[in-house]
Amino acid sequence: MTQTTQRPLEAGRIGELVPRADAPPKVQGAFAFASDLIVPGMLWGHTLRSPHAHARIVSIDISEAVTMPGVHAVLTHDDVPGAKTYGLEFPDQPVLAIDRVLYYGEAVALVAAEHPEQARRAAERIAVEYELLEPVADMEHATERPDLHPDRPTRGQHGYRDDDRANVVRHMVIRHGDPDAPGDVTVSGVYDVGIQDQAFLGPESGLAVPDGEGGVDIYVATQWLHVDRAQVAPCLGLPLEQVRIHLAGVGGAFGGREDLSMQIHGALLALHTNRPVKIVYNREESFTGHVHRHPARMWCEHRATREGKLVNVRMRILLDGGAYASSSTAVASNAASFAVGPYETPNALIESTVVYSNNPPCGAMRGFGAVQTCFASEAQMDRLAAALEIDPVELRLLNALKPGDVLPTGQTIAGSMPVAETIRAAAALEPPGAEALPRDPLRLPGGAGNTTRGEGVRRGVGFAVGFKNIAYSEGFDDYCAARVRLFPDGSAEVHCAAAEVGQGVTGVMLQVARTELDTDDVRLAPSQTSTVDSAGSSSASRMTWMAAGAVRDACRAALEERDRRPGEEIDVERIYRHPQTTPLDPETGQITGERAHVAFATCAMKVVAEVDVELGLTRVVWIGAAQDVGKAVNPQQVEGQIEGGTAQGLGLALMEEIQTRGGLITNASFTDYLIPTALDMPPVESVLIEVPEPDAPYGLKGVGEPPTVVSTAAVVSALRAATGRDLTRVPVSPDDICL
Amino acid sequence: MRISVRVNGEEHQADCWEGESLLFALREKLGFPGSKNACEQGECGSCSVLLDGTLVCSCLVLAAQADGHEVTTVEGLAQGDHLHAVQQAFVDAGAVQCGFCTPGLVVATVDLLKRNASPTDDEIREALSGNLCRCTGYAKIFDAVRLAAAGVGWTEPAESGAAGFAGGESGASAL
Numbered sequence: 001m002t003q004t005t006q007r008p009l010e011a012g013r014i015g016e017l018v019p020r021a022d023a024p025p026k027v028q029g030a031f032a033f034a035s036d037l038i039v040p041g042m043l044w045g046h047t048l049r050s051p052h053a054h055a056r057i058v059s060i061d062i063s064e065a066v067t068m069p070g071v072h073a074v075l076t077h078d079d080v081p082g083a084k085t086y087g088l089e090f091p092d093q094p095v096l097a098i099d100r101v102l103y104y105g106e107a108v109a110l111v112a113a114e115h116p117e118q119a120r121r122a123a124e125r126i127a128v129e130y131e132l133l134e135p136v137a138d139m140e141h142a143t144e145r146p147d148l149h150p151d152r153p154t155r156g157q158h159g160y161r162d163d164d165r166a167n168v169v170r171h172m173v174i175r176h177g178d179p180d181a182p183g184d185v186t187v188s189g190v191y192d193v194g195i196q197d198q199a200f201l202g203p204e205s206g207l208a209v210p211d212g213e214g215g216v217d218i219y220v221a222t223q224w225l226h227v228d229r230a231q232v233a234p235c236l237g238l239p240l241e242q243v244r245i246h247l248a249g250v251g252g253a254f255g256g257r258e259d260l261s262m263q264i265h266g267a268l269l270a271l272h273t274n275r276p277v278k279i280v281y282n283r284e285e286s287f288t289g290h291v292h293r294h295p296a297r298m299w300c301e302h303r304a305t306r307e308g309k310l311v312n313v314r315m316r317i318l319l320d321g322g323a324y325a326s327s328s329t330a331v332a333s334n335a336a337s338f339a340v341g342p343y344e345t346p347n348a349l350i351e352s353t354v355v356y357s358n359n360p361p362c363g364a365m366r367g368f369g370a371v372q373t374c375f376a377s378e379a380q381m382d383r384l385a386a387a388l389e390i391d392p393v394e395l396r397l398l399n400a401l402k403p404g405d406v407l408p409t410g411q412t413i414a415g416s417m418p419v420a421e422t423i424r425a426a427a428a429l430e431p432p433g434a435e436a437l438p439r440d441p442l443r444l445p446g447g448a449g450n451t452t453r454g455e456g457v458r459r460g461v462g463f464a465v466g467f468k469n470i471a472y473s474e475g476f477d478d479y480c481a482a483r484v485r486l487f488p489d490g491s492a493e494v495h496c497a498a499a500e501v502g503q504g505v506t507g508v509m510l511q512v513a514r515t516e517l518d519t520d521d522v523r524l525a526p527s528q529t530s531t532v533d534s535a536g537s538s539s540a541s542r543m544t545w546m547a548a549g550a551v552r553d554a555c556r557a558a559l560e561e562r563d564r565r566p567g568e569e570i571d572v573e574r575i576y577r578h579p580q581t582t583p584l585d586p587e588t589g590q591i592t593g594e595r596a597h598v599a600f601a602t603c604a605m606k607v608v609a610e611v612d613v614e615l616g617l618t619r620v621v622w623i624g625a626a627q628d629v630g631k632a633v634n635p636q637q638v639e640g641q642i643e644g645g646t647a648q649g650l651g652l653a654l655m656e657e658i659q660t661r662g663g664l665i666t667n668a669s670f671t672d673y674l675i676p677t678a679l680d681m682p683p684v685e686s687v688l689i690e691v692p693e694p695d696a697p698y699g700l701k702g703v704g705e706p707p708t709v710v711s712t713a714a715v716v717s718a719l720r721a722a723t724g725r726d727l728t729r730v731p732v733s734p735d736d737i738c739l
Numbered sequence: 740m741r742i743s744v745r746v747n748g749e750e751h752q753a754d755c756w757e758g759e760s761l762l763f764a765l766r767e768k769l770g771f772p773g774s775k776n777a778c779e780q781g782e783c784g785s786c787s788v789l790l791d792g793t794l795v796c797s798c799l800v801l802a803a804q805a806d807g808h809e810v811t812t813v814e815g816l817a818q819g820d821h822l823h824a825v826q827q828a829f830v831d832a833g834a835v836q837c838g839f840c841t842p843g844l845v846v847a848t849v850d851l852l853k854r855n856a857s858p859t860d861d862e863i864r865e866a867l868s869g870n871l872c873r874c875t876g877y878a879k880i881f882d883a884v885r886l887a888a889a890g891v892g893w894t895e896p897a898e899s900g901a902a903g904f905a906g907g908e909s910g911a912s913a914l
Contacts, residue, residue, distance in 0.1 A: 026841050639878075
């Protein structure tokens with residue numbers, strides 16, 4: 001189908017409002033998502049998953065399954081030709097379960113068949129005998145239970161603090177100043193965050209195509225092509241060159257596609273059958289088939305002077321990493337690094353522990369540890385404001401970080417850090433006035449389901465501030481490659497493996513190339529592993545920064561090369577790195593170089609909410625956000641990130657939780673796991689604060705995560721104001737707000 | 740079984756297993772992958788199509804039920820290079836991020852504006868509350884609906900189910 005329209009959609013330079021080039025095909029249903037791929041002779045793959053949270057596998061019998069109609073292959077761990085385990089950071093997860101299962105939904109066996117229903121039915125005939133084991137389901141007692149991973153994959157040469165307790169994935173401590181320093185006033189609290197799911201709409205999908213020479217091409221929805229390849233190839237027993245990974249259309253990601261889903265499974269089936277194999281998860285399988293946001297419990301104590309200056313922040317953070325490590329070590333560190341919020345404190349003691357359990361594996365989700373601690377620390381700031389009888393906004397301004405201040409890790413803030421400006425801008429936004437009663441039930445808390453005339457409706461205004469790092473931290477070699485080809489006819493082609501997951505990075509790369517090359521005649525080549533080096537992941541609010549840097553550098557190098565060889569075809573590849581970070585000291589959590597984090601972005605948010613305190617129903621009426629964006633590369637897309645990121649935080653505040661019973665997920669559907677609908681989202685007014693980041697291309701900052709970090713805290717702040725309740729757990733339940 | 744369905748004005752036939760949904764048949768058998776498979780249980784609206792002019796989740800309709808009926812999918816809304824007014828509004832308003840929910844929302848918006856040419860904000864929210872979007876927070880989708888409604892040459896869809904095009908030769912209204 002044609003993708004043209006009347007307007008020159010692909011025009012646009014840095015800072016201009018540019019319609020997305022992928023929008024016309026997407027509105028016509030012509031954009032090929034991973035689940036849309038079809039090739040002749042294709043088989044359908046299906047994954048048999050564990051119905052238990054913790055069990056020993058006594059036996060697996062595939063004899064009946066292989067005889068089922070349409071079945072071409074039934075594979076178990078015996079059929080994995082290379083490494084039997086993989087993992088994003090530590091290879092602790094079996095490709096297919098070997099002698100035990102550690103979580104509900106763990107992959108046990110694979111089937112390829114002519115029709116997806118045949119594959120599902122054959123999988124049901126695989127006879128797996130399990131011996132049930134007691135699950136480690138309570139993170140607070142995980143360290144008292146037998147080790148789920150006796151070999152402790154995260155111990156040893158990883159630079160983490162030694163901790164001999166069982167099931168500890170990582171334990172870290174940040175000691176800053178005098179951790180015993182007293183204040184005039186102390187407030188304390190314990191806060192809980194439930195398990196949130198990314199709930200991207202495009203389920204995990206991909207197509208694996210054997211090349212006839214022992215290698216395989218995998219077309220998949222992912223966030224980082226090259227790190228997928230680095231995990232897939234060893235398990236297939238193949239050199240990297242024989243595994244080519246291509247980005248297929250991605251239906252949202254939010255961290256949930258950082259870990260592998262169908263990549264190895266599809267490739268195993270394709271190589272085994274010598275046929276292309278497509279795997280598409282359904283919604284239930286998607287809920288069990290990817291990592292979630294870590295549930296957390298946080299014990300907090302804030303000490304301050306009578307004037308409201310923070311003196312000492314003490315926090316203990318416990319995160320449940322679930323069955324496998326995924327990116328838990330980095331999440332635990334991020335939770336600790338941003339625990340205090342964007343405030344200066346001369347003293348702090350922050351302890352962060354993430355444990356293994358038999359609960360669903362947790363890993364990356366938008367906000368990456370900062371969401372949980374922002375909820376706790378912003379509740380503490382409100383508590384402190386109440387104890388001191390200071391306006392909550394004033395208290396935050398009094399403590400706001402600024403360039404030159406020192407973080408609890410000892411890092412001096414060198415770049416852009418307009419926290420106070422961001423707070424003032426959000427505080428200055430005027431919410432709409434209270435609506436009179438009676439009114440259309442659609443505008444009552446609970447919407448049309450409300451059974452009152454609104455007699456019990458109370459209104460509250462909340463405020464919160466959140467921040468987090470941009471790009472990878474703690475010494476990770478974070479880079480992005482881009483390749484630029486210039487043709488004699490004046491046109492240009494850009495290659496970059498950056499994953500377009502909906503955030504708009506393809507548009508950013510085109511904007512950069514047009515700006516640098518001063519031409520509109522630029523096209524973007526498909527993202528794949530075989531034509532360009534790694535771009536790193538579309539995560540950590542890093543991809544716009546990194547891809548802009550890489551494409552900029554490659555464009556400038558290409559122009560220089562063209563000056564040397566005019567009239568010839570030019571083809572250059574450049575690697576961009578942000579300023580190098582260094583690890584934190586494993587014992588003190590203090591920086592070992594100039595910085596552990598590259599840069600920071602802040603979002604401040606004001607929320608108006610109504611609560612029907614008779615029914616326990618809520619309605620978020622209005623949200624005003626101000627965000628520190630460095631430079632808005634494409635203002636329309638930046639607003640879209642703020643609005644969408646805010647919605648995900650609102651979901652965690654009010655409704656979203658993966659519920660488990662003994663490790664078993666009980667709500668793996670959109671019927672039972674609720675995400676905000678068009679009726680749940682209020683208008684979001686956003687202000688963009690542009691203070692250029694000196695170390696970033698064009699002064700930009702990543703914008704995806706800060707609104708999600710803060711909105712949970714801000715929404716609950718408004719509910720507290722409306723109800724007077726403490727509300728120490730999210731999602732808030734109706735029981736919590738019935739008075 | 741063999742089914743005959745009129746999709747976007749053209750007759751199509753496919754051999755289907757009795758348990759297949761209309762969504763599966765459209766996507767995998769009939770060559771219309773535009774309708775999306777986000778939940779396949781009628782909760783998200785990503786598979787929305789018009790079945791004999793009525794908005795339905797195609798995942799909740801058996802392919803066999805559509806035998807002898809008429810289906811309009813998101814692929815049937817544009818006319819050649821010209822996007823439907825609703826599609827153009829989604830592009831212009833920035834209502835598209837990952838785009839997985841977009842086909843369903845476009846079809847649902849076409850259905851809304853067919854019934855109510857100038858919906859209030861509450862009517863828009865109510866009408867689209869069966870279509871989940873995880874990327875946008877809906878704000879720019881509402882903008883798109885308002886833009887399409889304010890629009891540039893919106894007319895009732897013609898009998899074929901494909902009308903209301905934006906952007907004629909001059910870039911202005913074609914209708």
